[in-house]
Amino acid sequence: MTSYLHPIGIFDSGYGGLTILDAIRRRLPDYSYLYLGDNARAPYGIRSFDEIYRFTLEAVKFLFDEGCRLVILACNTASAKALRSIQQRDLPKIDPSRRVLGVIRPTVEQIGSLTADGRIGLFATPGTVASGSYDIEIGKLYPSFRLYSHACPSWVEIVEAGMADSIIADQAVKRDVDILFGIEPSIDTIILGCTHYPLLLDKVERHVKQRAKVVTQGQLVAESLADYLRRHPEIESQCRRDGATRFLTTGSPERFASNASIFLGHQLSAEKVTY
Numbered sequence: 001m002t003s004y005l006h007p008i009g010i011f012d013s014g015y016g017g018l019t020i021l022d023a024i025r026r027r028l029p030d031y032s033y034l035y036l037g038d039n040a041r042a043p044y045g046i047r048s049f050d051e052i053y054r055f056t057l058e059a060v061k062f063l064f065d066e067g068c069r070l071v072i073l074a075c076n077t078a079s080a081k082a083l084r085s086i087q088q089r090d091l092p093k094i095d096p097s098r099r100v101l102g103v104i105r106p107t108v109e110q111i112g113s114l115t116a117d118g119r120i121g122l123f124a125t126p127g128t129v130a131s132g133s134y135d136i137e138i139g140k141l142y143p144s145f146r147l148y149s150h151a152c153p154s155w156v157e158i159v160e161a162g163m164a165d166s167i168i169a170d171q172a173v174k175r176d177v178d179i180l181f182g183i184e185p186s187i188d189t190i191i192l193g194c195t196h197y198p199l200l201l202d203k204v205e206r207h208v209k210q211r212a213k214v215v216t217q218g219q220l221v222a223e224s225l226a227d228y229l230r231r232h233p234e235i236e237s238q239c240r241r242d243g244a245t246r247f248l249t250t251g252s253p254e255r256f257a258s259n260a261s262i263f264l265g266h267q268l269s270a271e272k273v274t275y
């Protein structure tokens with residue numbers, strides 16, 4: 001029977017999706033996961049719409065070929081720029097019984113219970129900010145809220161370079177926090193709308209200095225996935241449950257394994273893939 005069951009695919013441009021995978025595995029430890037990081041082509045956040053869509057579709061097709069029936073785009077940039085087209089245009093042709101989910105909607109759904117005054121700050125990649133996806137989703141669910149977005153192009157590069165603990169990282173975070181509060185000092189909740197950014201969380205919180213709550217997405221996405229699986233037994237029943245995770249990267253597997261081991265707190269090995 002096991003061969004008819006499938007891992008849940010988790011896709012990110014690089015390391016950022018590990019923050020989502022980590023939270024999902026804590027919440028749903030029994031399932032089997034296949035993580036794919038397109039490290040060779042990260043960062044995505046400064047790329048064109050067309051490239052992000054094309055790269056994301058390639059990754060989704062690859063994960064489908066590897067057997068995944070359900071793929072989470074654990075990347076805001078891919079969720080903002082590619083999710084809707086893949087769901088509406090590509091999935092019906094590829095296989096309408098498979099599913100691709102993103103991270104923006106689950107985040108926005110929870111924001112109403114986290115903010116006091118509805119003044120929301122967003123740190124995200126230039127691609128996510130330019131897409132207006134958070135503005136659209138917040139506008140749909142909470143029309144009275146105000147969103148103040150600021151793109152932080154250097155943060156992903158810092159994380160991908162393994163420099164999250166450096167002085168350069170600290171300076172970049174301080175600069176961007178100051179800019180956001182310069183735009184609107186009364187922001188009470190800040191969304192880290194890029195899955196790489198939780199790796200800079202301690203610095204963000206230090207520079208925000210109690211002025212606002214800083215929200216990361218891992219737990220929100222994990223809870224939303226648990227709810228999705230509860231509501232969709234036809235998908236849940238196809239998921240393999242052996243608690244295993246395989247890590248795939250388009251970059252260097254040694255580098256991926258070493259960086260990801262530090263982040264996840266356990267040794268792992270990664271496989272190089274091309275597609």
Ligand code: DGL
Pocket residue numbers: 012013014016017042043044045046074075076077078125128156193194195196
């Ligand atoms: N981690 C991704 C996100 O959540 C994008 C990082 C990148 O620019 O590649 O937006």
